[in-house]
Amino acid sequence: MANKEIPYKIYLNESEMPKYWYNLRADMKNKPAPLLNPGTGKPMTAEELGGVFCEDLVKQELDNDTREYPVPQEILDFYKMYRPSPLVRAYCLEKKLNTPAKIYYKFEGNNTSGSHKLNSAIAQAYYAKKQGLKGVTTETGAGQWGTALSMACAYFDLDCKVFMVKVSYEQKPFRREVMRVYGADVTPSPSMTTQIGQKILAEHPGTTGSLGCAISEAVEVAVGTEGYRYVLGSVLNQVLLHQSVIGVETKIAMDKYGIKPDVIIGCAGGGSNLGGLIAPFMGEKLRGEADYRIVAVEPASCPSLTRGVYAYDFADTGMVCPLAKMYTLGSDFIPAPNHAGGLRYHGMSPILSQLYDDGMMEAVSVPQTRVFDAAETFARTEGILPAPESSHAICAAIDEAIKCKETGEEKTILFGLTGTGYFDLVAYQKYHDGQMDDYVPTDEELKQFRARLPKV
Numbered sequence: 001m002a003n004k005e006i007p008y009k010i011y012l013n014e015s016e017m018p019k020y021w022y023n024l025r026a027d028m029k030n031k032p033a034p035l036l037n038p039g040t041g042k043p044m045t046a047e048e049l050g051g052v053f054c055e056d057l058v059k060q061e062l063d064n065d066t067r068e069y070p071v072p073q074e075i076l077d078f079y080k081m082y083r084p085s086p087l088v089r090a091y092c093l094e095k096k097l098n099t100p101a102k103i104y105y106k107f108e109g110n111n112t113s114g115s116h117k118l119n120s121a122i123a124q125a126y127y128a129k130k131q132g133l134k135g136v137t138t139e140t141g142a143g144q145w146g147t148a149l150s151m152a153c154a155y156f157d158l159d160c161k162v163f164m165v166k167v168s169y170e171q172k173p174f175r176r177e178v179m180r181v182y183g184a185d186v187t188p189s190p191s192m193t194t195q196i197g198q199k200i201l202a203e204h205p206g207t208t209g210s211l212g213c214a215i216s217e218a219v220e221v222a223v224g225t226e227g228y229r230y231v232l233g234s235v236l237n238q239v240l241l242h243q244s245v246i247g248v249e250t251k252i253a254m255d256k257y258g259i260k261p262d263v264i265i266g267c268a269g270g271g272s273n274l275g276g277l278i279a280p281f282m283g284e285k286l287r288g289e290a291d292y293r294i295v296a297v298e299p300a301s302c303p304s305l306t307r308g309v310y311a312y313d314f315a316d317t318g319m320v321c322p323l324a325k326m327y328t329l330g331s332d333f334i335p336a337p338n339h340a341g342g343l344r345y346h347g348m349s350p351i352l353s354q355l356y357d358d359g360m361m362e363a364v365s366v367p368q369t370r371v372f373d374a375a376e377t378f379a380r381t382e383g384i385l386p387a388p389e390s391s392h393a394i395c396a397a398i399d400e401a402i403k404c405k406e407t408g409e410e411k412t413i414l415f416g417l418t419g420t421g422y423f424d425l426v427a428y429q430k431y432h433d434g435q436m437d438d439y440v441p442t443d444e445e446l447k448q449f450r451a452r453l454p455k456v
Contacts, residue, residue, distance in 0.1 A: 009086040092383075267393045
């Protein structure tokens with residue numbers, strides 16, 4: 001297959017679509033540290049987690065050993081609406097950059113939610129329905145996750161309550177309206193509808209919010225409402241498990257044409273899209289079967305991997321969630337109103353944090369205006385308007401391709417294009433009008449937040 005002509009877009013047949021999720025933890029020598037009960041300091045039990053999450057999802061969250069999870073048929077049937085998704089050779093971008101590098105991207109924006117988030121949303125809604133629940137609560141940053149979950153809940157006839165980070169609620173009204181089309185109740189966070197929201201607003205008047213704030217409110221409502229559970233769009237082990245369908249599908253497509261990436265790049269906020277894309281490739285690396293250079297790209301305004309500390313911290317600003325060991329800036333860190341709303345989270349997935357700490361992957365941070373420079377270059381060459389989040393990966397991929405031009409190396413670069421930017425036009429407008437800044441937190445600011453980390 002190595003000499004087979006590679007098409008512009010590689011589509012798998014429906015029969016080639018993955019029938020399982022790959023659990024990366026099964027191949028990790030150093031497992032992610034367990035979630036801790038903030039009251040006792042001991043690992044969270046399945047019973048304790050069951051008060052917040054669905055029962056089957058708790059089992060997936062705690063399972064470090066099962067390598068492959070069969071995807072339930074009901075979820076496979078839903079996946080077939082938009083999967084397999086295309087693996088695209090970026091010929092036009094290569095030509096524009098005049099690079100010897102071969103650039104590929106896995107495009108996850110070909111569904112109404114406009115992102116990869118639907119892969120996990122439909123799974124979590126399925127398990128909620130299976131448990132007989134009435135509805136679920138969640139948070140959303142830029143709105144991709146909230147949109148995906150509202151679609152999934154409509155499909156399974158579940159109630160959906162979404163707390164949307166206030167700055168995104170105001171900047172991205174059309175994504176909010178898509179959620180409402182699918183029947184979701186959308187509240188800007190922090191809000192006056194919860195005790196935690198009231199507390200955060202009292203301590204930070206006029207705050208633009210953060211994912212940590214929105215998580216706290218969603219958990220409060222879930223725990224206090226009979227027949228509801230909380231679901232999360234990133235960070236958790238279970239989410240990376242569901243998103244592995246991206247990477248497994250990508251690897252099947254690449255193997256089909258004898259393609260092996262040298263560099264794999266993904267944007268990193270909480271870790272769902274990066275973890276999903278790299279899963280099978282990282283598995284090979286962990287097992288010693290192959291080697292890849294894996295790069296996480298995060299915003300310079302919220303640099304949890306590149307400038308955070310590896311420590312136990314609360315997953316939410318209200319400090320009601322379990323403690324997770326992760327690279328973190330501090331749970332009360334509220335980032336600047338960056339337009340990549342899906343990356344405005346203070347911490348990183350425990351799985352990715354452990355892999356990063358073990359030296360299995362790299363991380364870089366990039367300023368906002370450089371991200372939009374790259375996004376515009378991509379839009380003009382490849383014909384897709386990318387989401388600001390995915391544009392971080394585009395930026396790093398372009399940097400790698402330019403290095404190849406300078407050195408003459410013919411590397412194969414793979415990155416994840418996990419969302420479209422058609423609801424992010426306010427951000428593009430600010431970029432074009434010169435109203436976008438490149439705020440970067442100072443060392444002194446970050447030191448203050450680190451000083452308030454829980455003592456574990």
